[in-house]
Amino acid sequence: MxxxxxxxxxxxxxxxxxxxxxxxxxxxxxxxxxxxxxxxxxxxxxxxxxxxxxxxxxxxxxxxxxxxxxxxxxxxxxxxxxxxxxxxxxxxxxxxxxxxxxxxxxxxxxxxxxxxxxxxxxxxxxxxxxxxxxxxxxxxxxxxxxxxxxxxxxxxxxxxxxxxxxxxxxxxxxxxxxxxxxxxxxxxxxxxxxxxxxxxxxxxxxxxxxxxxxxxxxxxxxxxxxxxxHLGDVTLGPGTIADAHHLSVRSLHRLFEDEETTVAAYIRDERLARCRRDLADPALADRSIQVIAGRWGFRDKAHFSRAFRATQAETPQAFRARHLEQARIVNSPASEVNSTRTQ
Missing domain, CATH: 2.60.120.10 (Jelly Rolls)
Structure with missing residues (x-):
């Protein structure tokens, strides 16, 4: 806008x-x-x-x-x-x-x-x-x-x-x-x-x-x-969220009924979105995938990999390599020269 x-x-x-x-x-x-x-x-x-x-x-x-x-x-x-x-x-x-x-x-x-x-x-x-x-x-x-x-x-x-x-x-x-x-x-x-x-x-x-x-x-x-x-907090879940808002866990789940998702799914999707953002960021290329996953609440490497593949249809390693390569091409000197020639 x-x-x-x-x-x-x-x-x-x-x-x-x-x-x-x-x-x-x-x-x-x-x-x-x-x-x-x-x-x-x-x-x-x-x-x-x-x-x-x-x-x-x-x-x-x-x-x-x-x-x-x-x-x-x-x-x-x-x-x-x-x-x-x-x-x-x-x-x-x-x-x-x-x-x-x-x-x-x-x-x-x-x-x-x-x-x-x-x-x-x-x-x-x-x-x-x-x-x-x-x-x-x-x-x-x-x-x-x-x-x-x-x-x-x-x-x-x-x-x-x-x-x-x-x-x-x-x-x-x-x-x-x-x-x-x-x-x-x-x-x-x-x-x-x-x-x-x-x-x-x-x-x-x-x-x-x-x-x-x-x-x-x-x-x-x-x-x-x-x-x-609180995405980085491994204890984040329906119980902690309900307590923070003075709700019962049942009332919290009822709050999500019309949202076409569940509390757990919403937490997972938000964590994966942050992981995708960081994995695609060239400034964070020196950070390991496990460190990035842990930052956003995924403490188990295998669980993170399964959840990532289920939504992206590729591994975290492949996703990162593809996006970093795209960023490298866009920011390469040759790309800048070609852009100048077309202007």
Whole structure:
């Protein structure tokens, strides 16, 4: 996927702030902005469409913004905004509530209501505040609108639990959008919505406000992330995963029933994927196959070889030799010469 990029570095300094305001006027976040850096407003926004939601990764000088009812009437305001602070400190005010968010924390508010925000950096020599925002249509979030009022401008941790998973998800997608295909946009947006809804539900008086299927999908995403983080642990299995998520083993297996795989198969497939990546990497050519397999949780050489052949229809040795030879040919001086001649 390729984001749409707006970067004021491409235009004269005197025009930067005005063009940034024009860009902002085309979004549901139209605001009256004040900044001490209007004479040279170096800012960048990367817009990524993920089905029902839009992600925007911002970098900008410190600023203060106010959104009034008059400005709301001039914009498409039927959406929520969830913001993850990346650098600096963000402060949001809405409906008499205030959230102060250092890097790594999240806040949430309704674009259809007046709000005030500021984002400043914590050092005098740091001129770039940064954040990721998700714009979510009101009808895309499976939570009652009236129930969400207590959460507007609240601070939510992005350092643990669902908040950490959501923060990591937003950072990964916006940092490397080229690693994802356009056909995956709807599904990626759906995962983000499930995580956002579950995070908000955790901060409501009752999590029952979140539909059961949304909670199931968010829990599955959390389990997937846990597995990927612990692939090298030989004790990783249904029991340890269930314990880490306060589930019974039976409930964990039930969670995977609609996924066309089992817990054990998912662990095996993720481990094999990491092994394939490392075996094909010329930078790791000096590492033995057994060391690579062990790094990703395969402690028995024979078991690893059987599992690898079952999925790849070739031995790990043959797979590695084929991919390293392909890399050698692509990177050889002769290949560079031929490429130059054809240009």
């Amino acid at each position: 390729q984001p749409q990029i707006f970067d004021t570095a491409q235009i004269p300094a005197a025009d930067r702030f005005g063009l940034w305001l024009e860009m902002l006027a085309q979004t549901p976040t139209l605001m009256r902005i004040r900044t001490e850096h209007a004479d040279n407003f170096e800012a960048r926004a990367e817009f990524l469409e993920l089905g029902p939601i839009q992600l925007i990764r911002h970098r900008y000088p410190p600023l203060h913004g106010i959104r009034t009812r008059k400005l709301i009437s001039r914009s498409d305001a039927d959406c929520y905004l969830l913001a993850l602070t990346l650098n600096g400190t963000g402060i949001a005010d809405q409906d008499g509530q205030r959230g102060i968010c250092p890097p790594g924390d999240l806040t949430f508010y309704d674009c259809a209501r007046p709000q005030e925000l500021s984002h400043h950096t914590d050092r005098a020599d740091d001129r770039s505040a940064a954040s990721i925002v998700a714009l979510i249509p009101h009808d895309a979030l499976p939570l009652p609108h009236r129930r969400l009022t207590p959460l507007f401008a609240s601070r939510m941790s992005g350092a643990e639990g669902i908040g950490a998973l959501l923060a990591d998800y937003l950072i990964r997608i916006t940092s490397h959008p080229d690693q994802y295909h356009a056909v995956d946009a709807d599904r990626l947006g759906g995962v983000a919505l499930d995580l956002i809804a579950t995070l908000l539900g955790r901060h409501l008086v009752s999590e029952e406000a979140v539909p059961t299927e949304v909670r199931r999908r968010a829990l599955l995403a959390q389990v997937h992330a846990y597995v990927r983080q």
